[in-house]
Amino acid sequence: MFRTAVVALAVAVCADASAQSVVRTADPIKRGLKLTDFPRTIKVTNNVYTYEDFHAGDEKFTTTNMFVVTDEGVLVADGQGSVPETKGLVDAIAKVTSQPIKYVVICSDHGDHTAGNSAFPAGVTYIIHPTSKAILDLAANSWKPPANAVLVPDRHSLKLGAEEIDIIFLGRAHTGGDLSVSLPRRKILFLSETFLNRVFPAMRSAYPTEWLKALDRAEAMKADVYIAGHGFTESGPVSREELREYHKAVEAVIAEATRLHTAGVPVEEAVKQAQFGRYSEWTLSRSQAPIAVRRVYAELDKKLQ
Numbered sequence: 001m002f003r004t005a006v007v008a009l010a011v012a013v014c015a016d017a018s019a020q021s022v023v024r025t026a027d028p029i030k031r032g033l034k035l036t037d038f039p040r041t042i043k044v045t046n047n048v049y050t051y052e053d054f055h056a057g058d059e060k061f062t063t064t065n066m067f068v069v070t071d072e073g074v075l076v077a078d079g080q081g082s083v084p085e086t087k088g089l090v091d092a093i094a095k096v097t098s099q100p101i102k103y104v105v106i107c108s109d110h111g112d113h114t115a116g117n118s119a120f121p122a123g124v125t126y127i128i129h130p131t132s133k134a135i136l137d138l139a140a141n142s143w144k145p146p147a148n149a150v151l152v153p154d155r156h157s158l159k160l161g162a163e164e165i166d167i168i169f170l171g172r173a174h175t176g177g178d179l180s181v182s183l184p185r186r187k188i189l190f191l192s193e194t195f196l197n198r199v200f201p202a203m204r205s206a207y208p209t210e211w212l213k214a215l216d217r218a219e220a221m222k223a224d225v226y227i228a229g230h231g232f233t234e235s236g237p238v239s240r241e242e243l244r245e246y247h248k249a250v251e252a253v254i255a256e257a258t259r260l261h262t263a264g265v266p267v268e269e270a271v272k273q274a275q276f277g278r279y280s281e282w283t284l285s286r287s288q289a290p291i292a293v294r295r296v297y298a299e300l301d302k303k304l305q
């Protein structure tokens with residue numbers, strides 16, 4: 001009996017250690033993966049999966065979707081950036097279940113998560129924040145949400161099969177219409193682009209200080225597993241640490257740009273002078289750091305509405 005207990009404990013410790021030893025990066029090669037490993041489907045827990053495919057561009061990192069399988073259909077959170085890529089997601093879902101896709105939640109309105117949406121079956125119900133609906137309605141060359149899309153300004157709960165699903169607006173973050181999908185029974189929170197796992201805070205359309213508040217709310221929900229819209233799907237303990245780390249990254253970016261603003265450094269000079277320490281190693285830092293500095297300046301200058 002003693003022996004059995006020791007073995008069980010050893011297994012538990014071992015599983016935990018392997019989760020902790022994963023390479024913390026958005027870069028598939030540094031992670032020890034091959035480019036041919038993607039796209040891929042990851043089982044988060046029974047009936048809850050993520051699908052990871054590469055974002056467009058030379059710097060490889062994943063755009064990550066979540067799907068929830070129930071005996072009354074499937075809910076998908078976010079799509080990929082092109083019709084063939086989102087077709088890949090639809091096909092991957094069909095490999096897991098014969099249940100039809102019933103709902104698609106547009107957690108981020110950006111093209112890398114919506115441009116492939118016409119690959120979803122006709123008749124799915126789209127769920128979207130009114131701000132994101134307005135952005136997509138007005139944007140040139142974007143996928144357009146249908147007129148019967150369900151608008152969620154704050155919170156919307158639905159039951160699909162036995163699964164309780166909450167669609168939540170945690171506040172303006174990366175797009176202004178950011179929605180998250182919570183599975184309260186399983187303590188899983190899909191944060192879409194409110195959480196970029198080891199990807200430099202991308203602020204082209206962001207509300208920097210409000211993003212921090214959204215992250216506060218996400219952490220206060222005390223989920224077991226947080227899923228990012230870009231970067232890898234992590235095990236629960238790693239996902240919680242990485243959400244904290246991402247929160248610190250957004251704080252650091254705002255602090256550095258604010259320091260330069262307070263010192264009276266003109267914005268384009270600040271772009272050159274800004275130092276982001278360890279975050280300058282993160283995916284997309286080169287392209288996103290200047291954009292972030294300009295966006296924090298715009299907020300400080302009260303140019304964001």
Ligand SMILES: [Zn+2]
Nearest residue numbers: 110112113193
């Ligand atoms: Zn994105």
